[in-house]
Every structure is written in C-alpha cells, then in structure tokens.
Amino acid sequence: MQERPTRLIILVALLLAAALMHLGSVGTTHAATQRRSSQKIFMPAVLQRPPATQDLSITHIGLYQTVQTAANSVSLIAHKPALLRVYAQAQGAATPPVAEVTVYAYQGMTFLGSLTIGPQAVPAQPSTDILSSTFNFDLPHDWLSGNVTLTASVDPVNTVLEVNESNNDHTAQFTFHDVAPLELTIIPINYHDTRTGRLYEDEPHDPISDWLLGAYPVSRVNVTYHLPFNFAGDLRQPGEWERLLRDLSTLAAAEVGSTSATVYYGLLPTTHASGATWFEGGVSGLGWIGQRVSIGLDLGVDTGNSAAHEIGHNFGRRHAPCGNPSSPDPHYPYPNATIGVYGMDTDEDVLLSPGANFDMMSYCGPEWVSDYTYEGLLQDQLARTAPTNDPGEGLLLRAAFDGETAAALPVYRLNGAALPADDSGYSVQLLDERGTVIATHPATLLEAEETGVAARMLVAHAPAPRVAVAEVRFLRDGKMVAERKLISSGLDTRAQTAAATSVAGGLRLTWGQPGVPALVRISADGAQWTTLALDVLGGQMTLTREQLSDGGQIQIVPGDGGPVMTVELLGG
Numbered sequence: 001m002q003e004r005p006t007r008l009i010i011l012v013a014l015l016l017a018a019a020l021m022h023l024g025s026v027g028t029t030h031a032a033t034q035r036r037s038s039q040k041i042f043m044p045a046v047l048q049r050p051p052a053t054q055d056l057s058i059t060h061i062g063l064y065q066t067v068q069t070a071a072n073s074v075s076l077i078a079h080k081p082a083l084l085r086v087y088a089q090a091q092g093a094a095t096p097p098v099a100e101v102t103v104y105a106y107q108g109m110t111f112l113g114s115l116t117i118g119p120q121a122v123p124a125q126p127s128t129d130i131l132s133s134t135f136n137f138d139l140p141h142d143w144l145s146g147n148v149t150l151t152a153s154v155d156p157v158n159t160v161l162e163v164n165e166s167n168n169d170h171t172a173q174f175t176f177h178d179v180a181p182l183e184l185t186i187i188p189i190n191y192h193d194t195r196t197g198r199l200y201e202d203e204p205h206d207p208i209s210d211w212l213l214g215a216y217p218v219s220r221v222n223v224t225y226h227l228p229f230n231f232a233g234d235l236r237q238p239g240e241w242e243r244l245l246r247d248l249s250t251l252a253a254a255e256v257g258s259t260s261a262t263v264y265y266g267l268l269p270t271t272h273a274s275g276a277t278w279f280e281g282g283v284s285g286l287g288w289i290g291q292r293v294s295i296g297l298d299l300g301v302d303t304g305n306s307a308a309h310e311i312g313h314n315f316g317r318r319h320a321p322c323g324n325p326s327s328p329d330p331h332y333p334y335p336n337a338t339i340g341v342y343g344m345d346t347d348e349d350v351l352l353s354p355g356a357n358f359d360m361m362s363y364c365g366p367e368w369v370s371d372y373t374y375e376g377l378l379q380d381q382l383a384r385t386a387p388t389n390d391p392g393e394g395l396l397l398r399a400a401f402d403g404e405t406a407a408a409l410p411v412y413r414l415n416g417a418a419l420p421a422d423d424s425g426y427s428v429q430l431l432d433e434r435g436t437v438i439a440t441h442p443a444t445l446l447e448a449e450e451t452g453v454a455a456r457m458l459v460a461h462a463p464a465p466r467v468a469v470a471e472v473r474f475l476r477d478g479k480m481v482a483e484r485k486l487i488s489s490g491l492d493t494r495a496q497t498a499a500a501t502s503v504a505g506g507l508r509l510t511w512g513q514p515g516v517p518a519l520v521r522i523s524a525d526g527a528q529w530t531t532l533a534l535d536v537l538g539g540q541m542t543l544t545r546e547q548l549s550d551g552g553q554i555q556i557v558p559g560d561g562g563p564v565m566t567v568e569l570l571g572g
C-alpha cells in the first residue's frame, strides 16, 4: 500500500516544478520567447512516461482444497479451507513490475468482500509448479458456500503503465457442495496379548482426524470415543485380525446399524507401559471395502495416513496400483498410483506435485490423495449420509468364514436397516419350526484385504418375522454354505431376569441360559446404546466402573432370539 501515494506525490511535484518554471519566465518577454521552443521539448519529460512496453494480465486462477486440476474441475466442499492461486503475469517488462492483486467475491448479487495482496513483483511466467510464483489467498470462511463468483484483478488502482489496461481482470465461478461431517468413532482396543500375557492399553486419543481433514472431502471430522473394547488373542496371526474386525462390525451394527455413515475405527496400541511391543512388522491395518468399520495400529506419525487408507476402503475405494497391493483398482487413472494432479495441504500451504506423491490407497509414499480417489470418497459420503427411513427392529444375521467353509454366528434382535444387495450371490433364509422358509433376504459379503491378511464376513439385517424363527441358513447361488439352529425356539419364552451385584471394582451381572451367547449393552437414555461385550457365554460377566459410567440401564440381548433382559442402574 506504500507504493501508490509515493508515486502520486512524485508526479505532483514534477508538475508543480514545471508550472513554477513557466511562471518564472513570465517577467521577461524576450526570455519567454527564447524559452518557448525549449518548453516543447520539456513537457514530455515532465510526465516521465515513456511509451508503455509492458503488460499485466491474469492468465488463470486455481482454487485448491485438497487436489485440483488445471480446469478447476475437482468438487469443492463448503466451509473446507481453500487456497486461491492467482496467476498474474507481466510481459514485456525489463524488470518485474510491482503491483497489487485484489480478489472480489460475490454470491449472486451480494458482495462478500475483497482481499488484496501486494504490492509485490509480478513474475514474467507464473508457474503451477512454484507456489510463490502466484498470488495466494486463504479465502475467508464466509466465501466458502453456495455459488461464488471470484474476480481477480492485477494492479486494480492502476499504478503501472501498460500496453493494454483492459486485460487485468479474470473472473471464475465456483460451487461449494454441502457435505455432512465425517463421524468418526474411535474405539480404543484393550489388547490382551495371549502369547506374552501382556495387556496393551492406552488413553482415548485421536491421532487420525487431522490427516482425514486434510485429505478427505469434508470440512469437519467429529470424533467420539467409544468405551474401550477388550480383545484377547494373538494379532501376529492374520486370522485374529479378521476376528477383531468382525467383532467391531457387530459392535457397529448393534449401535448405529450396518448402513450408518459413522466410521468405527479400532485403534490398537503397540507399546506396553514397560516399553515392550508385540508388533514385529507386517499388517498395520484392515478395513472392509464399502462398510465403515476398520482397525489400525497406533504407530505414531504414520497412524493418520494408515487410518486414511483403511477408511478409504470403508468408503468403497480399492487399492491404487503401487507397492504391489492385492486386487488393485483397474480404473485407477494414473501410472504407478501417483496423484496425477496438483495437491495442496492447506493446513501448511504446501503444494504437492503430481508425480512425486502417491495416492493413499496405494502402498507407496509420500501419501496424498488423487482427484480420482477424492471424488470417489465424496460420492460415497454423499450417498451414505442421504436421509433414510428409521431402521426398524430386525434380526442381525452374520456368518464367519474359515477358508472355504462358513459358520453362522449368534443371531441378535436389534434395530438396524437392511444392507443394499450386492452381486456376491449370497442370501439368507429364515425357517420356522417345521422347516418352512418364512423369508429370504440378500446377504452382503464384506471383504477386506491387505498384504498378509484377508477377511470375509456375511451380514444381513432382516425384518423380524411374526412367526418364531427356528433356523437360519446362508446360501450362495441357492446352495447352503452355513446354517444355525436357534436355541431359543425351544426355550421358555417367559421374561428371563438378570441380577446385578456390586463387587470390588464394578458390577457383576448374572443371568440364566449359560449356553446362550449374549450381547451386553448399556445406555444412559434407552435410545443410544454402547455395546460392552459380544457373544458372551456362561450367563455372567463383571463390568468395570469405567464401563458403567454411561449409567442408566444395561441390557442383556440373548443370541438366537430369546427375550431381552434389562437391569436398571441406580443413579450416581
């Protein structure tokens, strides 16, 4: 802002000097006559304006949130931080002229405001490659919604003499899409390593959402912490990863439903208080393709991008082809899984070049996200967060695979919506006591795959029929792959009762039917439930004070259709 007034003062001073010289000559007619010829030469010198040879123009403006193409074709997200690059160019100048660039924003006829940068040198050749060669604006929050028209103007107050003063503006229109925030439920895993007997646990924390906020097409990530989930096993064995992922999927299905947009992410600690670690390399995460449940190691700085990869699978993304991943996406558009277009980390205003950064769905790094993956994530988020009908009460039906054979898991009566049918050819049948088929529903095949580990599971959520279900059968292309007889069909269906007794450190629950697996859950309001344990056998379990803090009531949902038992907790 200094340059403009200074320049004006110089001009005024020169004009004054010229005028004074003229006045000073009035006294002597003779001298004036002599001077008259020299004044003709003097006047152009007063203006100090040689014929203009230079020209300022704006060749392009680019608006970046995470990635952007040269044509600004990547979808923009309302209220997500955005960096505007204005490509101001000076042609025909011996030295780069100094000028301001101002950006004006309109929403329809409403003027939103303007921003100015400079004066600073205008380069002869602004380059996409060099962030500092463009005039870069962090756009204000209230410019980032709806349809916005941005006009960038170089030298708007006209301090630079130009060959063409009419090519200094560039206007472009942008549409910002409203996208629901990413709901992320972090489930701290209390991992009891059965090989060493050590318990790995950590305080609830969030090493993930910063990375998601930068790379995903959302303006907000809402993080909630689930009660820790207890898992005993040996995660050095790939099959145990599958079991943990399956457990968390049941948790999600029981709490938010299988069609929910909420991501359930199990965060696995790797370091023991003693400094010991169970992790010896290998699998670091696993996530279903198209179902929003995944798990990953808490590995320090890499936790965020590793989670972004698994959650990317949850958003339906397959592997990008670098680092030899399994089942790469044949439609990935760029060779070797590079991001293909320029990326921008608006948190630090770092430009990421197309050929030197790799899509987060590959096994190569440094990781960022391509426009292809970004648009895919956006479509999935829009589809998943579209309003749906309230899920009614139904039966959660599951089957686990062991190689080529499958086993049907306990059936729970829970609220939840049916999953959309896929083309896997799987279905599930409900049969009554006489073996008559009451209903047939599509079953969804969930799959997850990383190097060294694969997981599969069948899930269906069927409306509960009026007739008692005695048997569940999973079929593939009409051929039975797993069946389960529901124990409760032969049980006394009068309300069972559960009892609670205070014990040191918590509460001991007991209920009948020790042979029936049960799902135990707690709620403060009777509407939102938190699952405490799955498939519990033995008719009893002890809850810690930490698990009880959500207070209200506890339910024991017996597997295979028995009546739900409720325990009211005393306040306080």
Ligand SMILES: [Zn+2]
Pocket: 309, 310, 313, 319, 449, 450
């Ligand atoms: Zn993967």
